[in-house]
Amino acid sequence: MAQLNCIVVTPEETAVDEQTDFVALPLYDGELGIAPGHSPLIGRLGYGEMRIRSGGNVQRFYVDGGFVQVDENVVSVLTNRAVPAGKLDASEAAELLAAAQKKPATSPELEEIRDKAVVQARAQLHVAKRA
Amino acid sequence: MANARALDKRRKSVRNIRKITRTMELIATARFKKAMDRATAATAYTGRITQVVSDLAQAGLQVSHPLLEARESKENALLLVLTANRGLCGGYNGSIVRLAIPHLTNLRNEYGRVALEVSGKRGINALGFRGLEADESYLHFEDQPKFVEVEEIADRYLEDFASGRLDRLDVVYTRFVSISRQVATVETLLPIGSLDGTDDDPKAKPGDAAKDAGGAAGDGDSMYEFLPSAESILEEVVPASFRVKLFKCFLDAAVSEQIARMVAMKSATENAGEMIKQLSMTYNRARQSQITGEIMEIIGGVEALG
Numbered sequence: 556m557a558q559l560n561c562i563v564v565t566p567e568e569t570a571v572d573e574q575t576d577f578v579a580l581p582l583y584d585g586e587l588g589i590a591p592g593h594s595p596l597i598g599r600l601g602y603g604e605m606r607i608r609s610g611g612n613v614q615r616f617y618v619d620g621g622f623v624q625v626d627e628n629v630v631s632v633l634t635n636r637a638v639p640a641g642k643l644d645a646s647e648a649a650e651l652l653a654a655a656q657k658k659p660a661t662s663p664e665l666e667e668i669r670d671k672a673v674v675q676a677r678a679q680l681h682v683a684k685r686a
Numbered sequence: 687m688a689n690a691r692a693l694d695k696r697r698k699s700v701r702n703i704r705k706i707t708r709t710m711e712l713i714a715t716a717r718f719k720k721a722m723d724r725a726t727a728a729t730a731y732t733g734r735i736t737q738v739v740s741d742l743a744q745a746g747l748q749v750s751h752p753l754l755e756a757r758e759s760k761e762n763a764l765l766l767v768l769t770a771n772r773g774l775c776g777g778y779n780g781s782i783v784r785l786a787i788p789h790l791t792n793l794r795n796e797y798g799r800v801a802l803e804v805s806g807k808r809g810i811n812a813l814g815f816r817g818l819e820a821d822e823s824y825l826h827f828e829d830q831p832k833f834v835e836v837e838e839i840a841d842r843y844l845e846d847f848a849s850g851r852l853d854r855l856d857v858v859y860t861r862f863v864s865i866s867r868q869v870a871t872v873e874t875l876l877p878i879g880s881l882d883g884t885d886d887d888p889k890a891k892p893g894d895a896a897k898d899a900g901g902a903a904g905d906g907d908s909m910y911e912f913l914p915s916a917e918s919i920l921e922e923v924v925p926a927s928f929r930v931k932l933f934k935c936f937l938d939a940a941v942s943e944q945i946a947r948m949v950a951m952k953s954a955t956e957n958a959g960e961m962i963k964q965l966s967m968t969y970n971r972a973r974q975s976q977i978t979g980e981i982m983e984i985i986g987g988v989e990a991l992g
Contacts, residue, residue: 564734566833566933568727582913597738598913599922621926622738622919626910633734633926635837664849 557591561607563616563632570616570637575609578630580623581678587623589630596625600634602678604685615640617682619675643683652676690976693969697962704958710774711951717829718944724830725862725937732934735927742923745916751924753844756877757853763797764843764852765790768859768939769809771825776950778860778943779808781870786858787816789872793856805936829944831936840929847876859935860942868942875931878924 561578563571578589581603600621607614621634655672659665767786769779786809793800804810805824813820826835846852855876860868912919 564727564731566728566731566930567724569730583918584914587913594911595909596911596913597741597916597919599919620922622922624734624738624741624910631734631737633731633738635833635926635929664845668845 557628558609559589559591559593559628559630561630561632563605563618563634563637565634565637571607571614571632573607573609575607577606577608579604579606579608580632581605581618582623589625591628593625593628595627596623598623598625600632602675604640604678604682605632605637615682615685617643617679640682640685643679645680645683648676648680648683652680690969690972693965693972697965697969700958700961700965704955704962707951707954707958711948711955714775714944714948714951718941718948721829721937721941721944725934725941728930728934728937732927732930735923735930738919739923739927741910742916742920745910745912751920753847753876753878753924753928759850759853760796761798762801762846762852763793763799763854763856764801764803764846765793766855766857767802767804767806767809767813767820768827768857768935769804769806769812770939770943771807771828773808774950775943775947778946778950779806779812782858782860783809783812785870785872786813787818789856789858790818793854797854827936827940829940831933831940833933836933836936837929840932843876843932844925844928852876857932857935859939860946862938862941862945865945868938868945873935875928875935878928878931 558574558576559578561571561573561575562569576591580587580589580598581601583599583601586603587598600618600623602619603617605616605618607616617636617638617640618632618634619636619638621632623633624631652673655669655676658669658672660669765786767782769782773779790800790802801821802813802818803822803824804813804820805827807825810820810823810825824839843852843855847855854874856872856874858870858872861871861873862868
């Protein structure tokens, strides 16, 4: 069976570069599953959990926004951060969330920034709790 | 003739210095390799961003974004200067400061308010000495700048730019061309001139690609499906490419610093070796002439007795 070549790059490193059977990604509005033979696609990522399945093995990462490009069974994920779920700390994420919620939201721009921080922290917490 | 003992002492201290410079050279080499690896990893990211942009352009999308447009107003500018925290790296910091000062003067003539931000103790001190106090200074960037830290700064700039508190952002840093060539350069990061990553690949200009695609855009055919839409992705790509550009500046500066230190320490070690040779020669001569002198004295004494 055809396999997907999944490449995850962050500005600091190439986090993943391997053959996989299935990749699930958090898009801006919900999860997207990519199996081999998927049509070409460029999508905007949100914050959340990325799962990479190869064989019976599932790797889980927290991804922090970015893009995904699918073409000819190559899935390239561009993200600011890709943290293995095991390395996330739930209590730390909870603190982040609390800090994000305390941010001022006195103007539309500030509100937007706060909302983004809250969503980001929530996603982290969610991934950390599942680990 | 110089005192043999003093010469010996001096030779010993030069030897110690050589040991130190040699070690520093080795450390710089190791750090350079690490920094270089990180810089290469970042290139993978910029390459892919460029790829996405050109795919967007092929979809017939006009590449336009507030961050790409030059501003009419010339109110606020910002100059970011990237130097090292430590010295002993040859002309690295000096050439940056020499480039930054005239550029700052030019900007001040052109813009109403120019903020100065400096990273690195050396640059802060050198500019402070010339009466140019930094509005903001960073000391935490060493040989491996973290993306999270750079992102923080980048986001602040983006925010300022979006809200009109910033019209132009220039960065003075040492650009890494090759291992044997690094140049101190000034680059305008905001507004972003073009989206072609950080590589100076002239053929990869998305602006041109957009024009080419402009002709083909009539059919609007693209093999990609865009989620949610090409515009929305572009909106996200531009800031991402700015962030990674700024990050690349920090990485380049870090790599160049290590190379500069490596080269400086290498020549210091070589100089010390040469000096030791010279000193050894003078020392041997001084010792020989001392012995000859002593023998002459003995012979003279014996002759006087006989």
